[in-house]
Amino acid sequence: xxxxxxxxxxxxFFEKYFLKNTLTNNYVLAETxxxxxxxxxxxxxxxxxxxxxxxEKESFYQLYFFINNLNETVNxxxxxxITMEIVFRGTANKPLDLIGxxxxxxxxEHLTRDNLSLTxxxxxxxxxxxxxxxxxxxxTEKEAHLIKELFEDSLDQYTGDLMSINEIKSFINNKNIICxxxxxxxxxALQFEVKNNIIWLGHIATDLNFRGNGIASHLVKKxxxxxxxxxxxxxxxxxINDNIAxxxxxxxxxxxxxxxxxxSLLKL
Amino acid sequence: xxxxxxxxxxxxxxxDFVNEKKLIDGGSLDSFDIVSIISELNDEYDIAIRVTExxxxxxxxxEAIMNLVEKLKNTR
Numbered sequence: 001x002x003x004x005x006x007x008x009x010x011x012x013f014f015e016k017y018f019l020k021n022t023l024t025n026n027y028v029l030a031e032t033x034x035x036x037x038x039x040x041x042x043x044x045x046x047x048x049x050x051x052x053x054x055x056e057k058e059s060f061y062q063l064y065f066f067i068n069n070l071n072e073t074v075n076x077x078x079x080x081x082i083t084m085e086i087v088f089r090g091t092a093n094k095p096l097d098l099i100g101x102x103x104x105x106x107x108x109e110h111l112t113r114d115n116l117s118l119t120x121x122x123x124x125x126x127x128x129x130x131x132x133x134x135x136x137x138x139x140t141e142k143e144a145h146l147i148k149e150l151f152e153d154s155l156d157q158y159t160g161d162l163m164s165i166n167e168i169k170s171f172i173n174n175k176n177i178i179c180x181x182x183x184x185x186x187x188x189a190l191q192f193e194v195k196n197n198i199i200w201l202g203h204i205a206t207d208l209n210f211r212g213n214g215i216a217s218h219l220v221k222k223x224x225x226x227x228x229x230x231x232x233x234x235x236x237x238x239x240i241n242d243n244i245a246x247x248x249x250x251x252x253x254x255x256x257x258x259x260x261x262x263x264s265l266l267k268l
Numbered sequence: 269x270x271x272x273x274x275x276x277x278x279x280x281x282x283x284d285f286v287n288e289k290k291l292i293d294g295g296s297l298d299s300f301d302i303v304s305i306i307s308e309l310n311d312e313y314d315i316a317i318r319v320t321e322x323x324x325x326x327x328x329x330x331e332a333i334m335n336l337v338e339k340l341k342n343t344r
Contacts (some may be wrong), residue, residue, distance in 0.1 A: 014319045020310050027299040030322045087300045100296035234295060
C-alpha cells in the first residue's frame with residue numbers, strides 16, 4: 001500500500017483505471033480528494049487491472065475501488081479493518097457479482113442501508129402520548145460526552161460514521177444535536193445537518209434502558225418541526241435495512257424509500 | 269441532449285432534468301448519483317471522466333453535464 005502524494009498522481013489512476021465499464025464505488029468529489037491528500041490520508045493498492053483507494057480513518061480504512069477485472073485476486077494488507085460501501089438502485093439491482101468478488105477476497109457482507117426521504121408537505125401527523133420526554137438542544141460539555149458515548153454504544157463502529165468529540169462539539173455549536181431526557185436523565189440524542197437544502201438525519205440513538213418510551217418519535221418530530229421552512233422542506237436519512245422498528249418509525253412520519261440502498265462490506 | 273435526458277431520467281426518474289439548474293447545490297443529486305451518472309456517461313459516450321472533473325458545477329444542470337461530455341469527447 002502506497003501513499004498518494006499529489007492530485008496529479010490520482011488523476012493518472014483515473015486515466016488508467018476508470019474506463020468504460022469499470023466497476024466503481026467512488027463517490028468522492030475532487031475537493032475532498034485534495035483535502036485527503038493534503039492530510040496524508042489517501043493510499044492506493046494497484047494490481048494489473050484494478051486500483052483500490054484507501055482513506056485512513058481513526059480505526060479503519062474506507063475503500064474505494066476501480067475494478068476492470070473481477071477474476072483478479074486482491075490481498076489488501078493493512079493494520080486496521082477495511083470497509084466499503086456499494087450503492088445500488090433497488091433490491092433488484094443489488095450487485096451480486098461485485099459482492100461475490102469481494103467475498104472471494106476475504107470481505108464479508110456487513111450491513112445494508114436504505115435511503116428514505118420526506119418532504120414536509122407529505123408529513124403525517126402523529127400523536128405523541130408520553131409527555132415525560134423532555135427535549136432540548138445540546139449545549140454543554142457533559143452532553144457532548146454523553147452523546148459520544150451513546151452513539152458509540154448504539155451505532156455500528158465501521159459504518160455508523162461515528163463522530164469525534166470535536167465534531168460533536170461543532171454540531172452542538174451549530175444547534176444540530178437534540179437531546180432527550182426523562183426525569184432529568186439523559187436518554188437519547190439526534191444529530192442532523194443541512195446539506196444542499198436537504199436536512200439530513202445523521203445519527204439517532206436511544207439509551208437501551210429507556211426503550212419503549214417513544215423517545216425516538218419525539219426526537220424525529222422535533223427534528224422535522226424545527227427545520228421546516230415550507231411544504232418543500234426535504235428530509236433524508238439512511239436506515240439499516242432489517243431494522244424493522246426504525247423503518248416503521250420513519251414510515252409513520254411519511255418517509256418513503258428512494259429506491260437507493262447501500263451495502264457495506266468488511267474485512268477485519 | 270435528448271439522449272442525455274433519457275439517461276438521466278433512467279437514473280433519477282423523480283427529477284425534472286429539463287428545468288432544474290441546481291441539481292447538486294439544490295440537493296436533488298448527491299455524490300452517489302454522480303457515480304451512477306458518470307458510469308452511464310462513460311458507457312454511452314465512450315469518454316473517461318477525470319478526477320479533476322468531479323466538481324458539483326459540472327453536474328448542476330443537464331446543460332453543464334452536456335458541456336462536460338462535449339469537452340471530454342473533444343479531448344479524447
